[in-house]
Amino acid sequence: MTQQTDSQQLTSQQLLACIESRQSVGQLVEPAPTQAELEQALQAALSAPDHHRLRPWQFLQVQGEGREALGQIFLQCMQESGVADATRHERVLAQPLRAPLILMAIIKTQPHPKVPKVEQVLSMGAAIENLLLMLNAQGYAAIWRTGEMAESALFRQKIGLKDDDEVAGFIYIGTAARQLAPRERLPVHDFLKDWPVSLP
Ligand SMILES: Cc1cc2nc3c(=O)[nH]c(=O)nc-3n(C[C@H](O)[C@H](O)[C@H](O)COP(=O)(O)O)c2cc1C
16 A cells, blocks of 8 residues: 655645746745744755755844844945945845845855765755745745855855855745736746657
8 A cells, every 4th residue: 555645645736836836036025934934944945855965054044133234244245345336335235125034045065075066056956946835835935046245255254154165045035025927837848858869
């Protein structure tokens, strides 16, 4: 007899509909997920494929006044890089206020004889997608952003990253400010090819 698991309670069509309904949303407002909902979404993230169980995932949770502190760091990094334009300063200060909750996704990479860094990075990509899907299923919206700060040495230093750490991105999370048009469905056959190609 086949073992009945929780995952089998959802049909594959329902799961596909849930996955396809996820869309990135830039305009995010309150409410953010509760802490319990966020932890459930992170639980999904932590079930990502992970070669040799290196668990290269860390999420730094930023909310409330923490977002202003993050904006100040963004500003310092921008000033340090020589940008003197006041309009850009204001814009960067306001960036973290675009959502009630931000997760900074940090890839804790480590040298490993069998798991190159790229595999650890890919694992974080899978973890973030799991997170986004679970947030979507909970009725929240999000967008994965990177930008200059993800690469800034000063930013890395200010948030206390180690040499092997990488910023996978900033996951802005909240409730969609407005409804979005459904996403375009891509034709699978544009992305799937037979191999080896049959000879004439
Ligand atoms: C690694 C990564 C970094 C991204 N960085 C940004 C970004 O800095 N700003 C942005 O507007 N979108 C960024 N995006 C794109 C959005 O997250 C989103 O995937 C894209 O707008 C497509 O929308 P969809 O998720 O609704 O398909 C990034 C996506 C990925 C995967």
